[in-house]
Amino acid sequence: MTMNVVSIDSLTKHPGESVTIRGWVYHLRAKGKLAFLVLRDGSGIAQCVFVKSEVDDATFDEAQRLSMESAIEITGEVRLDARAPGGAEIGVRAMKTYQKAAADFPIQPKEHGTGFLMENRHLWLRSRKPWACLRVRDAVIRSIRGFFYERGFVNIDSPIFTPAACEGTSTLFEVEYFDEKAYLTQSGQLYAEAAAMAFGKVFTFGPTFRAEKSKTRRHLTEFWMIEPEVAFAELNDIMDLAEAMLCHIVKSVLAERREELTILERDITKLEKIVPPFPRLSYTDAVDLLKQKGLPFEYGGDLGAPDETAIGENYDRPVMVHRYPHEVKAFYMKRDPQDSRFALCVDVLAPEGYGEIIGGSQREENLDILEGRIADHKLPREAFAWYLDLRRFGSVPHSGFGMGLERCVAWLTGVDHLRECIPFPRMLYRIYP
Amino acid sequence: MTMNVVSIDSLTKHPGESVTIRGWVYHLRAKGKLAFLVLRDGSGIAQCVFVKSEVDDATFDEAQRLSMESAIEITGEVRLDARAPGGAEIGVRAMKTYQKAAADFPIQPKEHGTGFLMENRHLWLRSRKPWACLRVRDAVIRSIRGFFYERGFVNIDSPIFTPAACEGTSTLFEVEYFDEKAYLTQSGQLYAEAAAMAFGKVFTFGPTFRAEKSKTRRHLTEFWMIEPEVAFAELNDIMDLAEAMLCHIVKSVLAERREELTILERDITKLEKIVPPFPRLSYTDAVDLLKQKGLPFEYGGDLGAPDETAIGENYDRPVMVHRYPHEVKAFYMKRDPQDSRFALCVDVLAPEGYGEIIGGSQREENLDILEGRIADHKLPREAFAWYLDLRRFGSVPHSGFGMGLERCVAWLTGVDHLRECIPFPRMLYRIYP
16 A cells, blocks of 8 residues: 655645655653654644554654654545644554654753754754744745746846955955955845846845944844845835835735744744835934934934934834935945935834844946945955946846844844844854754 | 736737837847837846837937947837747837946847856846846746645754764865854755655755866856755655656746747757656666667776766666766665665756756665664764664654755756856856856
């Protein structure tokens, strides 16, 4: 007889059938002539019920002695049960053991310190919350890619090794590249600009690096970034694009990862409020708001994390703060033709205190102005020669933004620390496992 | 009147309509009272016809003086024409110039050396062949992701910074990671194995790095790799998976990127032959084949590039060579229980001389054997402690493979050199632009 091997998340499609599932012991409770074993297979968890009279004695005995995380195969009948996790349980007929796990599985159903859990990240991934959080991350990645593909964007990967820094060298990782020095990319933007002139609408989506010595819940040395760039788009166009993208992501996650959000104890009603239009505030309006709230803030400075939190908390959806003073923003941003004190830029601040998740701008397309900026910022002109070429040959208005994937996932899942939003986080003093 | 701004690839959906397109001058030919301007907008190219009597004089004059790559906006009527590139042309009514490009655009319709083209990669991307090749790459990425998502795989990104080497340190890039040393990943596999025990079926898809001093058409220092890993899968299962994935990719590219393949002068009939089943040869059979072909080859050694080419050329579809002598393969591969001289591994060789595009194996799941291997290979045990944990806690048969994205794209597009299959290639002596 061929086995009907199925995944746990599909059990409800097989009511009454004899199926085989394979996975790991997540929980076990024996009670006289009954044993209840919760099996996880990566797609979900299911309760498997052993009744002494329905399996052979050896199987019943073995089941009771299984250690947590032992690998087994179970064959039995699917019974729909609305109270069961996943909506179905298995009446066990047979079991096969692949491996009885060592008894000292480090992660137990008790409180562990985060340092300990991170040291065991390779095993902690099996627990419900990390599992749920990274499945949300997976859905966010898919949702973002789907969003851009539907709109005719082309995925153009920017390089990781770069010859020069986009925004100063203090937070760059340096690599010996044969006989030269190279740096690990902090942003694919400049390359995305080149690609936008060739493909019209592009996005890069890859890891970026920042040698930040700060050890906060908002920092990773390695994180993933999505960066769309659109030829002929102006600031308002990419603000619309960012708004539409975030709404699309939230909708996808609510549709595909509701169970995971529940495991994470996320208040789903808060996510259901994420619909357009998002409030749009000029920097000047944002500073007024901070003053109304009684926060000390000097007009002209960049918004710090506490300021972003205070502004974000004022709204039930992401807020777009646009037109910052140009002094606090990057050299490549175009100035506002209405008021040249400001840059045509936007930061999107997530609600509930999650702070900035997106930064974007319209790019300066004038060659002379851009050359002047590179000189003013004392950037190495030769490293930017190719970038300046984009302004010599068919320069057009263009705009784009970057979103930190893990920051978006942290907001959606409601977890506190970015390190839980990436499978194997890299931070100051953390490159293991 | 609001403008009806459309992309060139959608022109045939607007017959008879007045539309506006925005892009760059790709080609220009004036002939008395007519001017033919080919505009590219990143989505495609379209011929725009200026008739002196149908536009104002200033526009007609300006159009004739536009330099290549000048950025313009054209408004006019869409006329279907099967002979036109893309199937439609524009009868111009009005034009606006964003920027007249400098006259010295380096890439001209003549032969250039590859070194020169690579130095101008940021501009070369605008030419038809690079454009077509990278649009194929984009479709391959989407197709791969779609394939795995449909089958319930979860995208788990492996880290780029790693504490230790998977297969020796000679080709690793080293990074100063604060007070430690870190290395740039060569493969996400070990992390994918950890994730497979948590999520069942996973894939990683990101950049990987190899400090290869060799300067051949088959080497990049930075390339993208897709690596699925499946719990409870054995060698045959992942051979089936690799076969299905490749067929899916070819089908998607033929459906979505036929025009691009034509631009690349790819023989499409060769791709249409890529259907299951793929031939499967044991290493021993492969060596026999090499001997029949009169190639010098010593049984027991690894297959070199010329051997792979010779084997691949024997078939009209990818060939799967399995069960190599374990000495030439990685420490983590399981030995064949039928004959322990061999590893349970598979290399997939593309036809037409493109060589290896996929390498995979069933992984050794026994703790003691794996510990012995790590010792035999003199690998640092402490760096692999977490990896060994996977064999202590619920070890199961599992298998996976890795496919180099650019190698796959090179085969599909028929281009000779991997450097054309990635937007900004990184090689020995090449990190610019």
